[in-house]
Every structure is written in structure tokens, then in C-alpha cells.
Amino acid sequence: MTSLIRELTFPLLAVFAAFLVGALVILAIGDNPVEVYRILLSSAFSFRDALGNFTFDNWGYTLFYATPLIFTGLAVALAFKCGLLNIGAEGQLYVGAFAAAWAGITFPGLPGIILIPFCMICAIAAASFWGAIPGVLKARFGAHEVINTIMLNFIAVGILSYLVQRHYKAQGDPIMQTTEIAEQARIARFHTLLAPIGINFPERIPLNLAFLLALLTCAAYYFFLWRTKWGYELRATGSSAKAAEYGGISVRRQIILAMAISGGLAGMVGINEVLGYRYRYYHDFSANYGFTGIAVALLGRGHPVGIILSAILFGALIRGGLFVDIFSDHVSKDLVQVLQGIIILFVACEAFFRWLVARRSYAR
Amino acid sequence: MLGDILNFTLIASTIRLATPIILAALGGLYSERGGVINIALEGIMLAGAFTAAAVTVFTHSPWIGLLAAILAGILVGAVHGVATIIYRADQVVCGTAINILFLGVPALLSGALFDSTGATPQLPRDQVLPDTAIFNPQTSPVMASIFNQKPIVYIALMTVAVSYYVLYYTRFGLRLRAAGENPEAADTAGISVVRTRMTGVLVSGALAAMGGAYLSIGQNSLFTRNMTAGRGFIALAALIFGKWDPVGAFLACLFFGLAEAIAIRMQGTVNIPNQFIQIIPYVLTIVVLAGLIRRATPPRSIGVPYVKELR
Numbered sequence: 073m074t075s076l077i078r079e080l081t082f083p084l085l086a087v088f089a090a091f092l093v094g095a096l097v098i099l100a101i102g103d104n105p106v107e108v109y110r111i112l113l114s115s116a117f118s119f120r121d122a123l124g125n126f127t128f129d130n131w132g133y134t135l136f137y138a139t140p141l142i143f144t145g146l147a148v149a150l151a152f153k154c155g156l157l158n159i160g161a162e163g164q165l166y167v168g169a170f171a172a173a174w175a176g177i178t179f180p181g182l183p184g185i186i187l188i189p190f191c192m193i194c195a196i197a198a199a200s201f202w203g204a205i206p207g208v209l210k211a212r213f214g215a216h217e218v219i220n221t222i223m224l225n226f227i228a229v230g231i232l233s234y235l236v237q238r239h240y241k242a243q244g245d246p247i248m249q250t251t252e253i254a255e256q257a258r259i260a261r262f263h264t265l266l267a268p269i270g271i272n273f274p275e276r277i278p279l280n281l282a283f284l285l286a287l288l289t290c291a292a293y294y295f296f297l298w299r300t301k302w303g304y305e306l307r308a309t310g311s312s313a314k315a316a317e318y319g320g321i322s323v324r325r326q327i328i329l330a331m332a333i334s335g336g337l338a339g340m341v342g343i344n345e346v347l348g349y350r351y352r353y354y355h356d357f358s359a360n361y362g363f364t365g366i367a368v369a370l371l372g373r374g375h376p377v378g379i380i381l382s383a384i385l386f387g388a389l390i391r392g393g394l395f396v397d398i399f400s401d402h403v404s405k406d407l408v409q410v411l412q413g414i415i416i417l418f419v420a421c422e423a424f425f426r427w428l429v430a431r432r433s434y435a436r
Numbered sequence: 437m438l439g440d441i442l443n444f445t446l447i448a449s450t451i452r453l454a455t456p457i458i459l460a461a462l463g464g465l466y467s468e469r470g471g472v473i474n475i476a477l478e479g480i481m482l483a484g485a486f487t488a489a490a491v492t493v494f495t496h497s498p499w500i501g502l503l504a505a506i507l508a509g510i511l512v513g514a515v516h517g518v519a520t521i522i523y524r525a526d527q528v529v530c531g532t533a534i535n536i537l538f539l540g541v542p543a544l545l546s547g548a549l550f551d552s553t554g555a556t557p558q559l560p561r562d563q564v565l566p567d568t569a570i571f572n573p574q575t576s577p578v579m580a581s582i583f584n585q586k587p588i589v590y591i592a593l594m595t596v597a598v599s600y601y602v603l604y605y606t607r608f609g610l611r612l613r614a615a616g617e618n619p620e621a622a623d624t625a626g627i628s629v630v631r632t633r634m635t636g637v638l639v640s641g642a643l644a645a646m647g648g649a650y651l652s653i654g655q656n657s658l659f660t661r662n663m664t665a666g667r668g669f670i671a672l673a674a675l676i677f678g679k680w681d682p683v684g685a686f687l688a689c690l691f692f693g694l695a696e697a698i699a700i701r702m703q704g705t706v707n708i709p710n711q712f713i714q715i716i717p718y719v720l721t722i723v724v725l726a727g728l729i730r731r732a733t734p735p736r737s738i739g740v741p742y743v744k745e746l747r
Contacts, residue, residue, distance in 0.1 A: 101548040157528050159475075215725040216734065218528050219676060222475065222669055223718035230715035238709065360539070366532055406543035406554070413537025417515070420525035420533060 083371050083378070086418035087385070094411045101402045108400050108407070115395035116388035130391065132262065132277035136349075138380075138387030139279075140165070140341040140358075142286040144365025145372060145379040146293050147203075147337035151217075152374060153297060154330035155310035160206060160221025161338040162362025163228035168199035168339020170232050172346040173353035176253025177240065184256030188347065191257050195342035202228060203335015204328055211324035217331065225362070236355050248355035259347045280348030282340075289340065290376035306330055338362060359390060360409075367412055370419045386412065446697055448582045451589060452655065454693025456481065456647035456664075458592045460671030461678070461685040462599050463643030467513075469603065469680060470636030471616035471737045475531035476516050477644045478668025479538035484509045484645025485652040486542035489556040489659035490549060498565045498653045502588075505649035506642045512538070513641020517634045524741035535668075543661055554661035556652075564657045565650075586654040588646060595643065599682040612636050616735035619742040629742045644668065673721040680735060692717045 095105035116134045121127040144161045151158035158164075172195035179187060206220035233248065240250040259282065263275040273279075297303035308316040309326040317323050345357055364386050371385070372378030393408035460477045467474035487508035492501030516534060519525040543554035550557055565586045573580040603609040614622035615632040623629050647667070652659040670692055677691075678684025699713035 097544070101544070157526075159528065159532065209722065209726050213726040215722070215727075218473070218475070219672070219725060220722055223673060223721050226666060226669065226718045227715045227722075230711040230718075234709045234711040237711075360536065363532055363536055366529060367536075370529065402548045404544055404547040404553070406540040406547065409536055409540025410544055413533050413535075413540060416529060416533035416536065417519060417525075420529040421519050421523045422525075 079373060079375075079378075082422055083373065083382070083419065086371065086415055086422075089418050090411055090414040093414050094407065097410060098403055098407070103400050103403045108396055108403050111399050112392035112396050112407075113388070114392075116392040128273050128277060132273070132279045133391045134384060134388045135283055136277065136279040136344075136387070137390040138383040139283045139286050139344045140361040141364055141368050141383035141386050142290065142380060143340045143344070144338050144361050145368030145383050146289060146376070147334045148365045148369035149372065149374040149379060150293065150297070150306075150337060151330050151334040152369060153310045154306045154326055155313065156207075156210070156217050156327065156330055156334075158203070158206075158221055158331065158334045158338075159218055159366070160203065160224050160362070161334070161365045162358060162360065163221070163225035164199040164202045164335040164338035165341035165358060165362055166228050166232055167202040168195040168336075169342030169345050169357065170235065170250075170353045171195050171198035171339070172342040173250050173253055174240070176257035176346065176351075177251055180254040182254075182256075187254060187257045188259060191253070191347055192340075192343050195339045195346075196336040197339075199339020199342070200332045200336035203338065204332040207328040207331025210331075211327045232353075233355055236353065240353070249350075250353040252352045253346065257347060258351055259343070261348065278349040280344065282344035282348045285340070285343060287380070289337065290380055293337075294376045302329075338365070364412060367416045367419070371415065444578050445581055446694075446701070448585075449697040449700070450690060450694045451582075451585060452693075453696045454689045455586075455589045455592045456650045456655075457667050457671040457674055457692060458686055458689040459588070459595065459647030459650070460644040460668055461674040461689055462592075462595050462682060463509075463640040463647070464672055464675045465599060465603070465640075465680060465682060465685060466612070466636040466643070467516075467640035468675065468738055469616045469735055470612045470633040471619060471735055471740065471742070472517070472520055472633055472637050473527040473531065473739050474516065474637070474640055475528060475669075475672060476512070476534035477640075477671050478664055478666065479531075479535040480509050480512045480641050480644040481648035481651070481664045481668045481671075482538040482542055482662070483512045484648030485663055486538075486546070486556070486648075486659045487645070488649035489559065489652040490546065492559055492563055492653050493550070493557055496563055498559075498563055501653050502565070502646070502649050505645045509641035509643070509645020509648070510638050511641070512645070513638045514634075516641070517637035520741065521630055521633050521637070524743070527739055527741075539662060542659060546659065556659040559653065559657040561657070563653075565654045586650065588650040588654050591646065592650075596682055596686045603682060608632075608635070613735070615742075616737055619737050619740075623742070623744065629744075633742070644671070647671070670717050673717045676721050676734075677717070677724050679733070 098105040098108050116130055118130050119126055147161045148158050172191045175191040175194040205224060206217045209215040209220050210217045236248050236250055242251045259280055261280045262273045266273040297307060305321045306326055308321055309323050313323045341361055346353055368379055368382045368386055371382035389408045389411060393405035396403055396407055397405035460481055464474050464477050484505040488501040488505035491504035492498050516530055519530045520527045546552050546554055546556050567584045568587050570583045571580040611627045611632045614627060615629045619629045651663055674688035674692055675685050677688040695713055695716050699710050703710055
């Protein structure tokens with residue numbers, strides 16, 4: 073229990089401190105922080121709408137926005153367990169999303185029961201490949217994965233923008249998006265899932281099967297890392313590459329494996345985005361999900377439950393930000409980005425908080 | 437048709453396009469040679485670009501705007517420095533935080549200050565940085581188009597030479613390199629690793645912010661949302677491609693600037709997808725880092741916080 077409290081203290085402190093700094097920013101801009109935060113949180117976490125009627129909208133959208141963040145959070149966390157910093161989830165998720173759309177567009181004749189898993193596998197495989205590139209470069213040439221993942225983000229966006237523009241766009245479509253995937257490649261939304269048990273979950277809310285898949289993936293992540301030999305080897309490499317090498321683990325293989333799995337996890341964002349939401353690949357769809365994944369992983373301390381909770385927090389910020397944009401006088405939804413940045417900064421500066429806490433207890 | 441692409445104005449636009457990345461890359465140099473990874477260059481450039489434009493709107497002087505941008509850059513650099521050097525935050529994570537932060541801050545502030553959706557108001561022509569009048573455009577139009585550039589262009593070129601001198605021929609440069617290669621030895625020799633690295637990061641902020649200011653009050657006359665469009669990362673790429681050397685980074689920036697200039701010209705004329713030219717810098721960086729052309733070796737202690745040994 074005490075260890076749980078200790079685990080929770082720093083993340084909560086970081087979030088609290090970030091909201092505090094955010095409040096100062098809101099004050100400086102000329103709005104009331106209490107009011108802005110009330111709008112932000114109630115529009116994300118309340119079952120009542122402005123008129124006091126019951127609604128699924130707030131939680132539904134919060135969880136919908138949390139879904140890609142669970143995937144990217146897991147992606148970053150898994151690489152981190154192997155001692156690697158995957159800044160490339162952003163590029164990997166684009167590759168995954170495009171691959172899902174490609175499969176859904178190219179094989180319209182397949183029945184859904186085959187096409188849906190095939191689209192998912194394409195998303196995961198393509199993104200795994202994209203993630204494995206910096207892994208191979210590090211294992212083979214010792215090139216730093218951070219720089220390479222950053223570069224590969226831009227390369228992915230460049231290549232995909234070319235593919236969409238020249239090959240997969242509907243004729244004359246001014247928007248950078250592919251044509252629609254086959255009808256039967258779509259996965260069920262919560263509307264369809266909950267209808268049989270008599271719950272009327274509005275169809276407009278795009279929360280879909282991918283959210284449940286994300287939760288399942290969290291369980292798989294836990295099982296893999298802490299209950300299998302491969303997971304153990306991966307973590308051993310992360311805590312001490314040298315010791316792992318002496319213990320007979322091939323560090324190079326672990327690095328490639330970790331980056332490939334990490335990429336695959338990021339690519340699963342495409343399942344939510346393409347198969348569950350837009351039913352096509354829309355260029356530029358990601359609201360920095362890959363980078364927010366870093367925040368999710370750090371705040372969740374690499375633990376699946378922590379990752380789910382922090383993904384919901386950041387999902388709520390995205391949802392609530394839209395309402396802050398509309399209902400506050402001066403503050404725009406960009407506040408969310410600012411809060412995100414400050415949270416990461418504070419989480420990164422854990423040593424600062426440790427020092428603060430240590431000094432306080434020393435003074436006592 | 438080749439003549440349409442290769443002419444004197446190409447040189448001019450290469451220099452123009454290279455300037456912001458030269459400044460940011462040199463900024464990165466001071467930080468990284470001291471041992472602090474700076475992927476926050478993008479965020480610092482955005483901070484500089486926004487501050488320059490916003491301050492110019494209020495003071496009507498681009499020079500004050502430029503000065504304010506430099507101060508803003510130093511401030512953001514200080515955040516990166518304090519977090520990573522003093523509190524030993526992960527340098528990459530901290531840089532990412534700053535990048536995310538400054539996607540939001542300028543948009544948030546311009547919404548509040550100018551009631552806009554993320555841009556500053558357009559500045560009148562006489563309130564952006566003027567061209568340096570070296571040649572008379574009437575009598576020698578070609579020379580004027582190449583040499584009559586914004587003052588920041590010349591500041592950037594001078595900074596290349598100064599940086600080369602500082603890095604290899606001054607005491608500070610030696611200390612900076614020592615802090616980046618072998619901080620233990622530097623410490624033993626009585627050099628304050630913390631102070632040296634911090635200075636490097638602050639200079640880094642000032643230069644990158646100046647690069648950003650060039651975009652908003654030099655090349656353009658307003659700040660727009662995410663106007664750096666990845667230039668901070670191109671600068672990072674140039675720094676690596678130039679093997680963490682001022683002259684190398686400068687040449688890499690010129691090359692990337694040329695690639696961009698050609699890409700802009702080719703739009704609509706040649707049927708090579710623009711996107712393929714845009715990704716050249718990134719591909720080259722990967723190739724160089726892997727040692728496939730000519731290996732780029734980073735400073736030995738880059739990314740490692742320095743912890744003074746306890747007695």
C-alpha cells in the first residue's frame with residue numbers, strides 16, 4: 073500500500089503543479105481559472121449536460137480520445153522498458169493508419185470476418201516495420217534511436233502525403249484523404265455494441281471496439297513484460313544492457329524486438345482512427361498522439377493501469393479543451409497543449425520534486 | 437527549363453531559406469557540444485518567432501522585437517538548462533515537453549492578445565526588418581537580389597565564423613567541448629561543468645530564437661500557427677550531417693536550403709513529387725548517423741547528466 077502511494081505521489085504532484093501553473097497562465101490571460109477548469113473537467117467527466125439531462129457524450133468522447141493515447145502510451149512505455157526512447161510513435165501511427173486504410177480499400181471483396189483482422193494486422197505489421205528501422209540502425213550501427221525516430225516521423229509523413237496525393241485520393245478531392253474503406257471493414261461502435269443490452273449509446277459518439285482492444289492490449293502488455301521470458305529479457309536489457317549481455321541475452325535482438333513491438337502498438341492507433349472512426353485515412357489526423365504518448369507513458373510510470381489512467385486524463389483534456397475554446401472568454405483550446413507540455417516537464421523533473429519532498433521532511 | 441530552376445535568384449532564395457536553420461543549427465551546436473541534447477530547437481524557434489512578431493506589434497520596432505525574441509529564447513533555454521542540467525531531467529523528454537509547450541503558448545497568447553486563432557496581426561511593411569542595402573537594385577539588380585538580404589542573414593553568416601573561432605580557439609570553447617566529451621576530466625581540471633553547459637544551452641536558446649524571429653519579422657510579416665514547420669528538426673539534422681562542427685553544419689544548412697529552394701521552384705514544372713525532395717535532409721541524416729556515407733560521432737557524453745562525485 074505504501075509503495076502504491078509512493079508510486080502515485082509524484083505523478084499526482086506533477087499534474088497538480090501543472091494545473092497550478094496553468095491557472096497562473098489563465099489568470100494572466102484574463103480569465104477565471106476556477107471557471108475554466110470547471111468547464112474543462114465537467115465537459116469531460118460528467119454524465120449531465122449543460123441542461124442537467126443525462127448524457128453519454130462527455131465520457132464517450134473522453135474515452136474515444138483516450139484510446140489512441142493508450143496505444144501510444146504503451147508503445148513509448150514498452151520501448152522505455154528496454155531502455156529506448158521512441159519519439160517516433162507519431163510516424164509509426166501514421167504508417168499503421170495508412171496501412172489499415174490501404175487494406176480496407178484494396179480488398180473490398182473479402183468478408184468482414186477476414187477483412188477486419190487483415191486490416192488490423194496490416195496496421196500493426198507496417199508500423200512494426202517502421203518502428204524496427206531505428207531499432208536495426210541502433211543495433212547494427214549504434215545510431216541513436218531518438219534522432220532516427222524524429223527523422224523517420226518526417227519521412228513517414230512525406231511518403232504518406234505523396235501516396236495519398238498521387239494514388240489514393242478520390243479524383244478532385246481537395247482534402248488530403250484516401251477514399252473510404254469497404255463497408256464491412258468497419259468495426260462496431262459502442263452504439264451497436266450496447267444496443268442488444270438495451271443501452272442507448274448515441275451513434276454519433278465514435279467510441280468503438282478499439283477502446284476495448286486497447287484495454288486488452290494493456291493486459292497483454294502486462295502479461296508479456298512481467299510473465300514471459302521474452303518480457304523479462306527485454307526488461308533486463310533495459311535495466312542493464314551489459315548485465316543482460318553477460319547473462320546470455322542478445323541485446324541487439326532485444327533492441328530490434330522492442331522497437332518493432334513498440335511500433336506495432338503505435339500502429340494500432342490506426343484501428344481506432346480508420347476502422348472505427350473516419351473509415352478512411354485522413355492525412356494529418358493525429359493530434360500529436362505520438363508525442364502525448366510520451367507524457368502518458370511517463371505519467372503512468374510504464375504500468376498498464378497508470379497508462380490507462382493518464383490516457384484518460386489526456387483524453388479528457390482534448391475533450392474539455394474544445395469546450396474551453398467555446399465557453400471561455402479568452403482562453404483557447406491551446407491551453408490543453410500548454411498543460412500537456414508543463415505536465416511532461418514536471419514529470420521529467422521528478423528529481424526536483426524528490427528534492428522538494430526530501431527537503432520538507434528534513435525540515436520537519 | 438533547367439534554366440528556370442538554376443539561376444541567380446536560386447542563390448538568393450537558398451540563402452534566405454538557409455538562414456533560420458543556420459542559426460538554429462549553430463544554437464544546437466553550443467548545447468550539444470557541451471553535452472546537452474537539444475531537440476527543443478523547434479519549440480525555441482516558435483517562441484522566438486512569436487515573441488518577435490508580438491513585441492513588434494506593440495512597439496512598432498522590429499529591432500526591439502528581435503531583442504525580445506532573443507531574450508525569450510534565452511528564457512526557454514534556461515528552462516531546458518535548469519531542468520536537464522540541475523535537476524537532471526531526461527534531455528529528450530524535456531525537449532519534447534518544450535516543443536509541445538510552444539505549440540500551445542503562442543497560439544494561446546495570440547488568442548488572448550489579438551483575439552485571433554493563433555496568428556499575430558499583419559505588420560506594416562516598414563515594421564519588418566529592412567533589407568540591408570548593399571547594392572542599388574536599379575543599377576545592379578542581380579547583385580542586389582543576392583546580397584541585399586535581411587540583417588539576420590548577415591548575423592547568421594558572422595555567427596558561423598564566430599562560432600568556429602569560439603569553439604576551437606577560445607577558453608570557453610575548450611571548456612564547452614571538454615564538458616561534452618569528458619565532464620569528469622573537465623571537473624578535475626577545475627571547470628564548472630554545470631556553468632559551462634548552462635552557458636551553452638542559453639546561447640543555444642538565443643540563436644534558435646533569432647532564427648525563429650527571422651521567419652516572423654524578416655521573411656514574413658506576422659506569426660502564424662506552427663510557422664517553423666519542422667525547421668528546428670531540420671537544423672538538428674544539419675547539425676548531425678555537419679558532424680557537430682560549425683562549418684559542417686553551415687554547409688549542411690546551405691545544402692538543405694538549396695534542396696528546399698529547388699523543391700519550391702519545381703512545383704508544377706517537374707514531375708518529381710515535392711515530398712521526395714522535402715524528406716532529403718531527414719534521409720541523409722539517418723544515412724550519416726549510420727555511418728553509411730561518413731560517420732558522424734556525437735560528443736561522447738551527450739545526453740548524460742553530470743553528477744559530481746560525492747566525497
